[in-house]
Amino acid sequence: REYTGAPYYAGITALKVGADLSFVFCTESASTAIKSYSPELIVIPALNSEHAASEVSKYRLHALVVGPGLGRDEHVQSNVKTIVENARKDSLPMVFDADGVALILKYPDLVKGYKQAVLTPNKAEFARLCDKFVGKEPSSFGSEIEAVKGLSQALGNATVVCKGSTDIISNGEEYLMCDLEGSLRRCGGQGDVLSGSLGTLLYWSCSAKMDPHSEVKGLLDRLGPCLTAAYASCALTRHSANLAFIQHGRSMTAPNLIEKIHPAFVQIFQQTN
Numbered sequence: 001r002e003y004t005g006a007p008y009y010a011g012i013t014a015l016k017v018g019a020d021l022s023f024v025f026c027t028e029s030a031s032t033a034i035k036s037y038s039p040e041l042i043v044i045p046a047l048n049s050e051h052a053a054s055e056v057s058k059y060r061l062h063a064l065v066v067g068p069g070l071g072r073d074e075h076v077q078s079n080v081k082t083i084v085e086n087a088r089k090d091s092l093p094m095v096f097d098a099d100g101v102a103l104i105l106k107y108p109d110l111v112k113g114y115k116q117a118v119l120t121p122n123k124a125e126f127a128r129l130c131d132k133f134v135g136k137e138p139s140s141f142g143s144e145i146e147a148v149k150g151l152s153q154a155l156g157n158a159t160v161v162c163k164g165s166t167d168i169i170s171n172g173e174e175y176l177m178c179d180l181e182g183s184l185r186r187c188g189g190q191g192d193v194l195s196g197s198l199g200t201l202l203y204w205s206c207s208a209k210m211d212p213h214s215e216v217k218g219l220l221d222r223l224g225p226c227l228t229a230a231y232a233s234c235a236l237t238r239h240s241a242n243l244a245f246i247q248h249g250r251s252m253t254a255p256n257l258i259e260k261i262h263p264a265f266v267q268i269f270q271q272t273n
Helices: 005-017 028-037 052-056 074-089 099-106 123-133 144-154 190-209 217-223 225-251 254-259 261-270
Strands: 023-026 042-045 064-066 094-096 117-119 159-162 167-170 175-178
Touching: 005 023, 005 028, 005 190, 005 254, 005 261, 023 028, 023 052, 028 042, 052 074, 064 074, 064 099, 064 190, 074 094, 074 099, 094 099, 094 190, 099 117, 099 123, 117 225, 123 144, 123 159, 144 159, 144 167, 144 175, 159 225, 167 225, 175 225, 190 217, 190 225, 190 254, 217 225, 225 254, 225 261, 254 261
Parallel strands: 023 042, 064 094, 094 117, 117 159
Antiparallel strands: 159 167, 167 175
């Protein structure tokens, strides 16, 4: 209930990038606030229900973004654990951000060996993940790239996006670095924008890989849908932030960034190769 902005930012970004519908599953206490932000989101107050998993299963979902605004309530975490387990059985692409990363620290088997999972930790979260799953600090690796690759390998090749001045992305085998110019100000909610955009792009990438006529099938065959979608999401978020900062400067906030998703998308994906 304290972080109702985070699920809104992630959900509305998924729509702005191009999702047909965006569902926000939350607790009863958070639902009214989230509903008041926009009529575009379908808000389902189910996460503190005794039947949360069955409530979520009623809806036809194509991807999950787990974590923005989730909190650390044990009952809610237990319900979300079951929801994620069901989603994994259905082979849904999943993104884990913020409290979703904390969920993985508590229940590592949710993502271990699942190659349609993408984790988006910041530096502090990344260090905790390395300590938990690799048993050493990121600085003890030969390089930051090796640290990200090592964590991904420890998670059974789930994709890891280590956010920073340069975003480093790896599936344990390949890696990409996104250093597209962003903003001089990193505002609250920017990580939620990244995870929301990634939810949409990850589903598109997974679908395109299965389409023999897809224009990007060669790229997806080479890099895989998770690595491709993660890089695209990092680039889109960075360029959106850059455009927002040019207009608003230090007063930039997450809604300003979200307003720039469309022009950033056009400039990155439709005006270049």
